Amino acid sequence: MPEYRQDPLSQRWVIVGSERSSRPQEFVERTDRPSDLNCPFCAGNEEQTPHAVQIYPATNGRAKTFPWQVRVVPNKYPAVTTEVPASPTSQNGSLHRHEIGFGQHEVIIESPEHITSLSELSLADQVLVWRAYQDRLRTLRQDGRFKYVQIFKNVGAAAGASLEHTHSQVVALPWTPPDVQSEADRFGQHQTKTGRSLLTQIVEEELASGERIVAQSPRFVAFCPWASRFPYQVCLAPRKQAGTIEQLQAGELSELATIVGEVIGRIERALARPSYNLILHTEPFDIGSHDHYHWHIEIFPRLTKAAGFEWSTGCWMNPQPPEQAAALLRESGLSPAS
Amino acid sequence: MPEYRQDPLSQRWVIVGSERSSRPQEFVERTDRPSDLNCPFCAGNEEQTPHAVQIYPATNGRAKTFPWQVRVVPNKYPAVTTEVPASPTSQNGSLHRHEIGFGQHEVIIESPEHITSLSELSLADQVLVWRAYQDRLRTLRQDGRFKYVQIFKNVGAAAGASLEHTHSQVVALPWTPPDVQSEADRFGQHQTKTGRSLLTQIVEEELASGERIVAQSPRFVAFCPWASRFPYQVCLAPRKQAGTIEQLQAGELSELATIVGEVIGRIERALARPSYNLILHTEPFDIGSHDHYHWHIEIFPRLTKAAGFEWSTGCWMNPQPPEQAAALLRESGLSPAS
Structure with missing residues (x-):
């Protein structure tokens, strides 16, 4: 079960454990990238991701080829999850502040085709991505259980991405990060x-x-x-x-x-x-x-x-x-x- | 000339520019590593680094083979430098707080031989490295111009190291980082x-x-x-x-x-x-x-x-x-x- 923990020395909050937790060797850096054949974000492989919470159809002539242009799905390996109580806050009485890792983690798949950067999309299709950002913010605001929504893109392995197919992530939190x-x-x-x-x-x-x-x-x-x-x-x-x-x-x-x-x-x-x-x-x-x-x-x-200097000084x-x-x-x- | 700048939105301090500044292609990740033949930290290549500020002789039988065991030198590509005025603070009157990048940046070369981790040294030679940490802290404290000294090691390219020969870095700052x-x-x-x-x-x-x-x-x-x-x-x-x-x-x-x-x-x-x-x-x-x-x-x-989540939220x-x-x-x- 994911957990928010606060470090007593630095007062930094950390989301510890989660569905992402696994054996040590899985942290070793991977250089191999999925081909479009087994990419879970490509059209045709929809069964490899959880059911979509929102779908934007393809426009113009592309609607005949692709069932969707943008697809929003729950993250299969979420850092936080709605499958735990939203409250109450638990405290263990020591210096160790922590709370259950309630939250919602989604992925916005930005194209049915296996492309790797937003810049390869047509302008109309780029607009659809921003439309999805707007809609997720509105929906999660109306949900009432969240205080902040972080939307971000990690593009490429050096930026922390595990899949190269163009996508964004949405993390809805029940609190506002520091x-x-x-x-x-x-x-x-x-x-x-x-x-x-x-x-x-x-x-x-x-x-x-x-x-x-x-x-x-x-x-x-x-x-x-x-x-x-x-x-x-x-x-x-x-x-x-x-x-x-x-x-x-x-x-x-x-x-x-x-x-x-x-x-x-x-x-x-x-x-x-x-x-x-x-x-x-x-x-x-x-x-x-x-x-x-x-x-x-x-x-x-x-x-x-x-590196060492930044991690230590905050400068x-x-x-x-x-x-x-x-x-x-x-x-x-x-x-x-x- | 290096400069400390404070971002008005995040209030983060950044050391901008410096001897490290150069053309864009130099930032592209390098996978090739120097051999011991052209490694500037190996014994025999002392002329490739600035003059040592402190030297610890090799002990036991090794003194015949190696002229030194640990060698402290000014960083050839310093992030901060003593070659600028230590004061006064300059302000340009806008939201942009900044100060001249005064400071001292040193490298502790931990072995005359081309080894890549502290753990490959004998215990006596590891102790010499800690002795060097002590001595640099004492010397820079006595100097009087500094408020804080950050000592750290970056080991391996993924940790931010540009050279693999085992070494530590010392950065003396005229202020205490946030x-x-x-x-x-x-x-x-x-x-x-x-x-x-x-x-x-x-x-x-x-x-x-x-x-x-x-x-x-x-x-x-x-x-x-x-x-x-x-x-x-x-x-x-x-x-x-x-x-x-x-x-x-x-x-x-x-x-x-x-x-x-x-x-x-x-x-x-x-x-x-x-x-x-x-x-x-x-x-x-x-x-x-x-x-x-x-x-x-x-x-x-x-x-x-x-990745995006950490850079944005601080969580x-x-x-x-x-x-x-x-x-x-x-x-x-x-x-x-x-």
Whole structure:
């Protein structure tokens, strides 16, 4: 049974054990990758995953070939599970704080075909993925048992992916994780102090300077953060404050899919298709409306490895100045003519 | 010029740029390893590293073959440098806090021969490495310009090492990093509240339960922490509170080298010589004597990869319950007879 445990020295929370737990040799790094024949995410292999909780049909001529375009399924090896009591919190009376690992862990399969990056999808199909993000956030918010939903992509083995077929993960938690709560608190404090969103101010400063801008569109800006902890880290945010992507309309979603696809494309061309992570930062469900959380996306290729210094100090070493990273990503155009 | 920068959203500090900065292709993962012929850490290649700041001669018969056994040199590609002003702090008036990257970055070369793990050294030579840790801590404390010294080992490419020849790194900082300060604060709070060391209490609870103990000796205990964030993570601590290893006498140092060697040996046998990190947690130099920091060592093989969930939430997923990890490490004896 998965469990949330808090380390008394670092006060870090860890989800320990779970369906993912198994024998030691399973942790050894695997270099072999599944072919599309035995990929559980490919159309035709639906029986290898749990029953879908949501399906988005293929559009245009593809509907004849594929029964679905995007498919949301419970994670077969969940880190947290709804099959345990949501409460009560248990305590063993010592220094060891822990709680039962209640939560919901899902996978968004982003294509019926065996492709390995979001950037290989048509724009319409990329929009469907963002539509699925919106729908899962709305559904899990309405569920009432969850306080926060983390949506993220691990692309490539170096980014922690075990399957290469393009997909996202959704983890719904009955509590707000510490780093998310700290960020929300900082948005609230900045709002109280200055009357505006911290990220709006950052975006304006980035636009004024220009040296770390990677891409922009009428509603969105992508830049390499001034204190990037990873080389080529990109933050993508709406120019105007909003706590979540749930209210974005069709046209806005299309614009978002376009600029995210552009950023991923630039990273893939500049760095020969590296492994990367994509993280959606969205508001905790119980945040006060006055706290003005400002949603954003982080995308970073996995080129360097966190090592002894980072694990110990919480301070990061990034050999690549973000000004240089942004310049290289800007140069990595969409086509020779761009 | 390296720079400390603080991210306004996460408040994370990052050391940006440095001598390590270079062209993008240098970040691409290298699988080729240097042979001992061109290894800059091997005896005979001393001119490939900066001049040694400290040298420990080989003992016994080896002195005829090798000019030194342990050699401490400035890092040729330092993350921080003493070649910049130690002050003043510069601020650019926006949200972007930063400071010049003053600091000292050294390498402890642990053997004249091309070996790849501490566990291959004789006990006497392992003790010399701990002697070097002690001496660097004392020297850098006396220097007066530093507030904290982080000593750590990255062993193997997956742990962030760029060279396989056994070595440690020493980073002296003019400030106390955030995670170290938080831990020190927690020791202080627990001491005030209960009159004793938080880690002494943890060690006593671990000994009472026994299920997470990996190894023990008269003065030291090694266990898998109750909320380990990594599979097979081991914490090694003295039974009695002490802020630093600087005062350990010869016999204590030998006992420490023995139990650290035993833990590394158990990990290497249980997991087919994985990459691993070793971190020394020691007191900040300006800590109050009433705060009773309790030094300890963390050792963890690099089997899983931090991915989107961890980078975003600050909460970790560890599929391996530490009780199971400790049992497997206990079974991984020193010899068939043990």
